[in-house]
Amino acid sequence: MAENTVKDLAEAVKRPVERLLEQMKQAGLHHTQADQPVSEQDKEKLLSFLKRNSKAADEPAKITMTRKVTQQLKTDGRKSVNVEVRKKRTFVKKADVEAVAAQQANVEAEEQARLAAEQQALQEAEAAAEAKRQEVEAKRREAEAEAARQLEAEEAARRQKQEQDRTQEAAPLDAEAAQKAEAEKERRKQEEKRRAEQARKARANPVVIDVEDDVKEEVLDADVRVAKVDDKPKSKPGNRKSAGGRKTGTKREDDFDDRRLSRRGSKDDKRKGGRRAPTSGRQHGFEKPTAPIKREVLIPESITVADLADRMAIKGSEVVKVMFKMGAMATINQVIDQDTATIVVEELGHIPKLQKENAIETEVLENISYDGQSITRAPVVTVMGHVDHGKTSLLDYIRRAKVADAEAGGITQHIGAYHVETEGGNMVTFLDTPGHAAFTAMRARGAKATDVVILVVAADDGVMPQTIEAVEHAKAAGVPLVVAVNKIDKETADPERIRNELSQYGVISEEWGGDTPFVHVSAKKGMGVDELLEAVLLQSEMLELTAVPEAPGKGVVVESRLDKGRGPVATVLVQNGTLKKGDIVLAGLNYGRVRALIDENGKQTDQAGPSIPVEILGLDGTPEAGDEFTVVQDEKKAREVALFRQGKYREVKLARQQKAKLENVFSQMEHGKTASVNIILKSDVRGSVEAIIGALKDLETDEVKVNVVYSGVGGITETDANLALASEAILLGFNVRADASAKALVEREGLDLRYYSIIYELIEQVKQAMVGKLAPEFREDIVGIAEVRDVFRSPKLGQIAGCMVVEGTVYRNKKIRVLRDNVVIYEGELESLRRFKDDASEVRNGMECGIGVKNYNDVRVGDKIEVFDKVKVERSL
Template identity: 55%
Template sequence: MADITVRELATAVGIPVDRLLHQMGEAGLASREADAAVSDEDKAALLAHLRDAHGNAEGEEVPGPKKITLKRKSHSQLKLPSGGTGTRGPRQTRTVNVEVRKKRTYVKRTVVEAEETKREAELLIQALAEEAARKAAEEEARRKAEEEERARQEAEAEAKREAEEARQRAEEEARRKEEEQTRAAAAEIAPKAEQEAKVSAAEEVEETPVKDAGPSPEVREARRREEEKERKRAEQEAKREREAEARVARKTAKGKKGRQSLSVAPGKSGRRGGKRVAAGSDAGRQIQHGFERPTAPMVREVPIPETITVGELAQKMSIKAALLIKEMMKQGVMATINQSLDQETAALLVEELGHKPKLLSESAVEEEVLSSVDTPDGERVARAPVVTIMGHVDHGKTSLLDYIRRTKVASGEAGGITQHIGAYHVETDGGVITFLDTPGHEAFTAMRARGAKLTDIVVLVVSADDGVMPQTAEAIKHARAAEVPIVVAINKMDKPDADPDRVKQELSQHEVISEDWGGDVQFVPVSAKTGMGIEELLEAISLQAELMELTAVEDCQATGVVLESSLDKGRGPVATVLVQNGILKRGDVVLSGKEYGRVRALIDENGKRVDKAGPSIPVVVLGLSGLPNAGEDVMVVKDERKAREVAEYRSSKHRDTRLAQQKAAKMENLFSQMQEDQVNTVNLVVKADVQGSAEALQQALVDLSSDEVRVNIVAGGVGAINESDVNLALASNALLIGFNVRADGAARRAVQESGVDLHYYSVIYDAIDQLKNAISGMLEPEIREEIIGLAQVRDVFKSSKLGAVAGCLIVEGVVKRSNPIRVLRDNVVIYEGELESLRRFKDDVNEVQSGTECGIGVKNYNDVRVGDQIECYERVEIRREL
């Protein structure tokens, strides 16, 4: 048996390693480490030492007591009430003495340690004895195996010797018979040969030679019989050899009983891929004994991706799917063969079945591509600042930028408001400045937040005659969250009611303090109409940029951010990209989210084609495979094939995540499905011109949902309305909304044939307001009760036809016969119903005005009393609005 380490011996015995090392040191063995080997001689020496030490410990007397018992008594008194039942005088009590006795036994620590040492020694002795017994058993088994092997070899040698002797005897017998047959044939043929010789000698005398006719028929027949005998003799000899080999095989099988295998030996079958192997050859014997029984279970290394089906996992482990499903049922998981498993669950199942899981990361290609992108750690150069124009709607953001660019951008915006991010760069006296114009409407919150994250400086435009508005405060929060400096532009200073001090006062409440008031924010009064203060604003921006020392790396692979994306007719998917590092050139392979492509063209904000774009320059990129989401990172990669693999992986992961979310059975989803029949649903199909507008419009429409009416976006996208959108709206009974887009010819024909409700919008106000009105019409009207009259009961009369009739005085309003009433007693409603009769003297009337007496009969109620009040009211339906 091979030597084992000290640690393994301690684990087998069940004692700490330090205790075993201490015992080995007491036994006189050299000090060693926990991983040192322990030989059989060391075990024997340790065993002898422990036996001696254990025997001495048993015979020694431990001086002094081994344990001590302490007793303690405590006395106390309890006062209990006496048993008397008297009700007068002080309450009597009695005193009870209570004695508490405690007893505790303490055992001497040396005794406990001696018992533990004794128990450990016994365990170690038992383990060493078992080790010695096992070693002896293994030695005996090895000796028996050697004897069996020696007997098998002797049997094989004896069988081979017998076979060899039998073969030699057979050969000798065959050779003897062959010689006898040869001599007999020669004696039979000799007379005929002499006769033929005489005839041939006589023929030689003739002049014409005669052709040789060959051997005679008798000679040929003799040769044929000889060949037949030789063939039969060879067959008999081969048969004897096969019988001898079979005997050897049976003897070998008895000596090696039970050693069979399930794996095919290298020889395999003798027919496939080669010549047929004879049964008696060496290869035949190798085939006959080529199977051996496996000595250990087969353990496989199973690669597991992030998601795998039950059938695929069973195939990788080479087991049946039913066995894997059975194991999952034992673990409390019900699954089918096509159900997907996550990586952790699959790894646990593989370990339970005795295999080794190997976790694979499907994002390995993505990580490789991301690691291959050069980090911007080269030489840094100065770059232009990125300035975002933010503020409330209609405060003049785009008009201010329009004056700076000397263009007419605002006049081209629908409704005079910006509904997507515009990116421009302009040349100023202080250098190049890149401007991002964000929408101010409340629906475009996400676009403003995205603009604040991409910027270096935020220019907050506030109208001098309007002051701080909700979107102004929201822009301040976005700028603070992005930790970028703010420059305030007080616009519309040309108006007569402009009040810049009011703007400063309101902004100070949001912790935006002007430099004039001791703060750190620059305030610049401007006018986008007259151009007042524009130069001062540009100087303030340049000064702020110089203080920030903005730099970027040009000598690296280009990276940037998608500002906006849209579908352009004739050019396909286009994306507005702001380059942050590196230089983006034509022909570069770019990767952005789930989309990739080779840059076919770069277009600036003026519509001109450019060959490259450096840091802080916005450009429109053509050549992508699809529309990337606004805010996605853009990076240039070297290998287009790997970029395609990463994009496909991200797309499949997004699809799997979306499907998993749809299949998740949450309690709130179940409850909402139960309530769907009671809630009105408005289905919408929304198409917009750009990604940001589509995102903002969909979110704004979904926010109109209430407890009674739910807005459901069936589908949304970017681009013109096509026939598929019309068919989807028809199938889902949805409204079709086009925001700054129109339907193509096929879609218009489909709308006319199907009758789908199609609406076009150019301003987000109109879309939200019209849908709000439509939803308001679906709300249940509110029912209100208005009190129109109050009557005071002065007397009660009995009538044979009507029962109790109340004589009343109308103190407030008017009492109508057709309206419901309530009977109040001490201002508490005691009955609610309707009038049976309303009379003025002897005439029935429909209503009685205030200050007039009348007789009132209450239907199905005869308990009207003097002093009660009869309240008359009416129910009014009020149309609800969102």
């Protein structure tokens, strides 16, 4: 017979092999592997070891035996169902049950002992507290008794003193006077006794007397006390309850008397001040208004019902009730317009005062004073021109030659602006703008940051497309030009060519009798730079630029950005006044307190004067380039103006989008003025541009003009879109398309951009736009004539003319004229038109009718009533 292995033994006893090997090792067996054989002697040795090491505590406290019995039941003799009956029985050692019962009895005994100890401690604490309370109560009673004795002694001394005074006063009197004094004395005693009796009764049962205006008076010790009416029944004095529900006991008389005496002085003061009339007996001291109070109510563009009620000092429900009677259903939190609020205020008997739409902004800005001594400020210059014509080189030379030599000033590329000082001590501020886009964006927002434009043209290259764009931008902004003919040191330089080409675009040099100075410069060698700055200063002197340094700061935002560490940072140019650290700045849609001022050297400064560019920190957002900034005094007002501007921003933007639409040109027409259609034209070749412009000019009439703001060759750029936005022009592309940045700007601002590939379609579209600009014409057509045969008087309708329609048809809803001897004596409308007793909308030729003329009662027999209609005549070019 084969011997079992350790693994077989583990499966038989249902234990893990590792656990069995560990126990065999503890029993002294040398088995270490699962496949080693196990003999009978090994099994007996292991069993003996396990019996020796087993303890009673390890044995189960109870044993549960389960028994299953399966039976078969037959149903109707056809089917048999197996039913399993399970029985379970649990056996517990008797010793364990007794131990558990004893342990439970001990726990219950300990709990009872603990509860008894706690109860005894609680009783002892309550007894100590009661003793302490009784001791405090005894001391209080003793103190009250002592105070009462002292009060009685003082009262007795006072009465004795009064008696002595009376005796001394009555000694010189005769017998009759002595009798009167004795009678008066007796009367006073009786009066005091009566008052004491009344006071005693009042303390027991307070008397409540109804007076006017729902007010009650409690009479106590001959004093009048006004109290609010309480509909609840009065509780007994000895059984009153506080708000918490506990009994408070009888009210102490001495505490009440102290409060009554302290209150008497304040009441007397108020009565002397006129708010209450002097009271006598049981008359109350309140007076009703003799007439209704009319208030002047300030009404903004929109206001809630609750705010309107507060301004009229009435309840909100009263305003809702009035609006309900007027037919307007409104809640107390609903916002109503200015017209509705005005009607409600007048209905309630107050005086409405309308607040203007921009009253908040006007109030804040008009309260700022810019009075003071004016000084000449430095001009602000922008350098523009074509690519590679030397703009950057010219700016770099000015920075190196002028800024480095000056005592104040510096160079910072990130700030976007800097100022230099000339040899004569004059200062010039340069704006380092990123091209035409920023320049036009500022002008589109109504800001003028630049005083003079330096147009850089290369002498060896001539006038290029971006040069023409710069000229158009400067003309549109109304800024004077100074032409810098650069690269004059080259052998191929031809300054006369520059003058000839620029003269074609309206830029005439002073040598040719114009008003534009031409200066020959060399950006690399520095030739003519001083003359260029002198020409700029000369132009600024003609402009007479002045500022008031003592006034609050005011200027324009050059650019803004969001810095990670510093938050919103705005580069501003101060145009008037002085901007200081800590000022409250209102810039476009944003506001804030200036936390730091950073000059062009990157250093912090405390203030910046006119024509000085600085960076400011502290705004709540990034304003747009070209937004005007103003220093205000009140931060709360600045926030209100900023929120008001944010609310109006959408309306302004939508109105601007609708201005440059071909479909809306008719709504832009101004009566009495020549209408114009602004166009920006870009084409693939120059010949197409000239042909289209010539065809558009042929469409012009005395009433409508075509204004080509700018035309050029090439795709539509962001610069063209900005120019269209500023000049409210229509963008037309002939065989060209807009780039990505231009498309984004067109979609964002809602500009009108149209593409064409056939020239007559372009001309037809512009022609339709010009037709929309033409003033409409109207023609009068006579549709019917009625002759008056008789005149009747009606008590309800007034004068009625009995008529016969002799021509055409008489209509009820058309204009009429009354003719007498073929002369027009009245023009108006019909009041009524009837056939027999029925109303009629029209009466044809040969029929009789009754006509009532509106607001005219002098119709006579023989008059003619002419009915006419106005017809709009479409015009064409």
